[in-house]
Amino acid sequence: MLKTALGRYINNFKGFTREVWILALITFVNRAGTMVLPFLSKYLKENLHFTYGEVGWIMVAFGLGSMLGSWLGGKLTDKIGFYKIMIFSLFTSGILFFILQYITSFWGLCFGMFIIMAISDMFRPAMFVSLSVYAKPENRVRALSLVRLAVNLGFTAGPTLGGLIILGMGYRGLFWVDGSSCIIAILIFAFYIKEKKKIPIAIEDAxxxxxxxxxxxxxxxxxxxxxxxxxxxxxxxxxxxxxxxxxxxxxxxxxxxxxxxxxxxxxxxxxxxxxxxxxxxxxxxxxxxxxxxxxxxxxxxxxxxxxxxxxxxxxxxxxxxxxxxxxxxxxxxxxxxxxxxxxxxxxxxxxxxxxxxxxxxxxxxxxxxxxxxxxxxxxxxxxxxxxxxxxxxxxxxxxxxxxxx
The missing domain is CATH 1.20.1250.20 (MFS general substrate transporter like domains)
Structure with a gap:
């Protein structure tokens, strides 16, 4: 009975192209690496001694940068293609995470968080478009679910790893690991996935x-x-x-x-x-x-x-x-x-x-x-x-x- 149920569960993951599996893998690596985020407000309050109001404004800058990045990523994906945007976004945001740990002023962090999120969140619309290219039309919703599963697993693993890194290396260790995970993820993507431009159209989707x-x-x-x-x-x-x-x-x-x-x-x-x-x-x-x-x-x-x-x-x-x-x-x-x-x-x-x-x-x-x-x-x-x-x-x-x- 258990073996049958497990077999049925595994069957739900069949039929994906190699590219879709790699996209899920780099999404997991990237999301697990965003371990700075669950500890960001705690880091700003306890280590940098900002007031609750200042922490709130830095988080607003974070959100506004995310919105700009989503819009910009979508526009640029149509103009120069998802592949280039994904590589630029993850590689550059990885470098910026290394730099962010050295910024300690209020306005510097407002600007820094805005810029890093604007570049980091250019990745999301580009990644969604890449799924429409690499996933078979009949598997498109399942491919989106697979990536969502990778995101959930990454978010589950990230805070646990982050807590261990803080214990062993302090908060600065988070920035180094976070930046490294972005760069490792996009290197995996660039090495194993070749650019593909033709977008299959699902004829059954009116x-x-x-x-x-x-x-x-x-x-x-x-x-x-x-x-x-x-x-x-x-x-x-x-x-x-x-x-x-x-x-x-x-x-x-x-x-x-x-x-x-x-x-x-x-x-x-x-x-x-x-x-x-x-x-x-x-x-x-x-x-x-x-x-x-x-x-x-x-x-x-x-x-x-x-x-x-x-x-x-x-x-x-x-x-x-x-x-x-x-x-x-x-x-x-x-x-x-x-x-x-x-x-x-x-x-x-x-x-x-x-x-x-x-x-x-x-x-x-x-x-x-x-x-x-x-x-x-x-x-x-x-x-x-x-x-x-x-x-x-x-x-x-x-x-x-x-x-x-």
Whole structure:
């Protein structure tokens, strides 16, 4: 029985090209290497002795740089190709991580974080476009899920490795390892993957048949961006306000919160590829899948309104994870399939910008609501935003159906 289940699980990973596996590998190396990020605010506060306000502004610069990088990476990918952008982004950001450790002034760090994130996040839209080139059309959503799995595994491994490096080498060791991981990842990419320019078009995806048009007039795509922004902003509460709620409402320790959050990573690892593979084989409607994800995320916050039992925290994490599994890979696929040939970078640049903006808005919005109205109101608002995303998904599905007539 166990052997059969394991065999079925492994079958979900079959059919990928060598290039897709290498892209997943370098994504894992790069994400595991971004171990500076979980410790950045702690480093700024405890080692460089900045105030909370100054740390906040440096993190704003971080987010704004991420948005610029996503937009710039998308534009340049269309002009000079994803391959050159990926190599430039990772190699240069690796060098900049080495330099960043020597910057200790407030304005220097604001500028430094802005520049490093602007260059580092040029990688993301270029990488998404590369998947549309190297993955077979029928495997595209599964390839996106494979890369997401690599990201999750990298983020799981990164903080653990980072903690060990801080113990052994101090905070400066993080910058050296982070920079080195970027350079090693892109050297693997350049050595094993050759540039390929022709983009296969998935004939079954009607979205790709749309004639080239101005991205700013593509109303369904902008509605998709709004759905992605709302869904991501609400989901990211899992990393900002939820850990505070665990401690303040139920008295959980950092270790207990960490164990709860690890359920998210474990479930993504076990369930995402099988679920996505099954839905792809059934040719399930991608927009409807995004809607199911929005509904799960809404339920994950609404259930926190019944706060008399600690077990709701586990149920909430499970629902939020299912929402992530249904929403993110399919939204990603709709965005790349929506792009007319030659505009893939521009489309994916704006798509990744929606996530950068969601990161900036998520913690600020949630914390402000909690400060003024409490957790109960915050969970109600976040759940209601999930329902708003669901309703917009229904609208988007009707728009695309009308477009295909």
């Amino acid at each position: 979205a790709t048949k749309i004639a080239p048009r101005s991205i700013y007039k593509d109303k369904p795509f902008w509605l998709l961006l709004f759905i992605s922004f709302i869904t991501a902003m609400v989901f990211f509460q899992i990393f900002t306000t939820l850990p505070l709620y665990h401690h303040e409402k139920f008295g959980l320790s950092e270790f207990q919160t960490g164990m709860l959050l690890s359920v998210n990573g474990l479930l993504v690892f076990l369930l995402e590829m099988p679920i996505v593979s099954r839905l792809e084989r059934k040719k399930a409607n991608k927009i409807k899948n995004i809607g199911y994800g929005s509904l799960c995320i809404a339920a994950g916050y609404y259930i926190l309104l019944f706060d008399s039992w600690v077990g709701i925290l586990v149920i909430s994490i499970v629902l939020l994870t299912l929402g992530e599994i249904f929403s993110f890979p399919f939204a990603n696929a709709v965005a790349i399939n929506r792009a007319p040939k030659g505009q893939e970078g521009q489309y994916m640049g704006l798509y990744t910008m929606s996530f950068s903006l969601a990161h900036i808005a998520s913690s600020k919005t949630g914390l402000e609501i909690i400060a003024h109205f409490g957790y109960f109101v915050n969970w109600f608002i976040m759940g209601s935003l999930g329902i708003l995303a669901l309703l917009c998904g229904i609208w988007l599905n009707k728009m695309i159906q009308h477009e295909q007539k």
